[in-house]
Amino acid sequence: MSEQKKTFEHVIRERWCKGCNICVAFCPKQVLALKNGKVTVVQPNLCIGCRLCELRCPDFAIEVHERGKPESVGIDAAHRDYGISPEAEHD
Amino acid sequence: MSESMKYFREQRLPHIWCPGCGHGTVTGALVRAIARLNLDRSNVVVVSGIGCSSRAPGYLDFDTLHTTHGRALAFATGVKHSRPNLKVIVMTGDGDCTAIGGNHFIHAARRNIDITTIVMNNNIYGMTSGQFSPMTPKGMIGTTAPYGNSERSFDLANLAIAAGATYVARATAYHATLLEDLIEKALLNKGFSVVEAVTQCPTYLGRRNKLGTAVDMLNWFKESAVNIKAAKAMAPEKLEGKFMIGELYNKPDSEFTADYDQLVAQLQRKFDNFQGGVRECAQNSD
Numbered sequence: 387m388s389e390q391k392k393t394f395e396h397v398i399r400e401r402w403c404k405g406c407n408i409c410v411a412f413c414p415k416q417v418l419a420l421k422n423g424k425v426t427v428v429q430p431n432l433c434i435g436c437r438l439c440e441l442r443c444p445d446f447a448i449e450v451h452e453r454g455k456p457e458s459v460g461i462d463a464a465h466r467d468y469g470i471s472p473e474a475e476h477d
Numbered sequence: 478m479s480e481s482m483k484y485f486r487e488q489r490l491p492h493i494w495c496p497g498c499g500h501g502t503v504t505g506a507l508v509r510a511i512a513r514l515n516l517d518r519s520n521v522v523v524v525s526g527i528g529c530s531s532r533a534p535g536y537l538d539f540d541t542l543h544t545t546h547g548r549a550l551a552f553a554t555g556v557k558h559s560r561p562n563l564k565v566i567v568m569t570g571d572g573d574c575t576a577i578g579g580n581h582f583i584h585a586a587r588r589n590i591d592i593t594t595i596v597m598n599n600n601i602y603g604m605t606s607g608q609f610s611p612m613t614p615k616g617m618i619g620t621t622a623p624y625g626n627s628e629r630s631f632d633l634a635n636l637a638i639a640a641g642a643t644y645v646a647r648a649t650a651y652h653a654t655l656l657e658d659l660i661e662k663a664l665l666n667k668g669f670s671v672v673e674a675v676t677q678c679p680t681y682l683g684r685r686n687k688l689g690t691a692v693d694m695l696n697w698f699k700e701s702a703v704n705i706k707a708a709k710a711m712a713p714e715k716l717e718g719k720f721m722i723g724e725l726y727n728k729p730d731s732e733f734t735a736d737y738d739q740l741v742a743q744l745q746r747k748f749d750n751f752q753g754g755v756r757e758c759a760q761n762s763d
Contacts, residue, residue, distance in 0.1 A: 402490055406497035411692040441653040442695075444501025445491055446482075
């Protein structure tokens, strides 16, 4: 029986994305596209997990996670409450 | 990225850099290299001067110093000298490091003090709207060179090697994985390490010189960068107009703070055993 194909999911921090198109242009499988000036995942099943988008993103706005792999414990900016202003948190 | 996210001051992001600026890629590579080495946040000091690149420490959750123009290495030398157990990283730009900070740079390299310097070379003064810097290639247009820059540019890697740095490497924002590996090696090197990170400035250098978007500029790096290992097998005429990337120099030598501590210990031994007398005392007078 062949090994099950790895699948990946993308975490996009839309607030940080500036729409520079670097991730879209250098994705070898055309997984990503720009929509209204922000990056979106259009074909997540084609992703091979090369992480070139994550490595080259100048805004730390995209992350690739392998499905079924335990997540490392850490702050994930994708689930942050951006309703709170940065100044309020800064002491 | 998620495991390296703890090294960011997230409440300060998104950063101030222009869309497509390569400085973010370099900062990301540094943070990933630090995460790979699992350095303690309280033992790392990041120092910067003035310029676009020097905004980087503001987004990093270490002890950080944003100092005067060109003096990042001078401040870093002070930090390292007083607390040699700290890991000191300098993030500087091409204008900050090679123009106003040129003297600090060569003397830090000469001393071989254990500082890792990351020079984000975008070939222009981005923050002040695109004046030409000592790293602007000949013929390129800047605000202060509207008909093209007529000066020759520095080869920063060779300058660092000649001045005495013990680890010198170069990569570009396109070669992000290589950059990460080189920064990791530079952090491990005991001595003055220089990593020149060539980044794109689509707003000023790119627009004025009609180099296109950030993607076009990254493709330009891809075409004109040759790995030093590959370059050895290439004909010299094929290397014209190209620049080398990879580990350019790595030759460990005696480190400044270690030598200084040794000297202090030696003198302390000498004066602890001091029994009195005129001749020895004269040496100790100030």
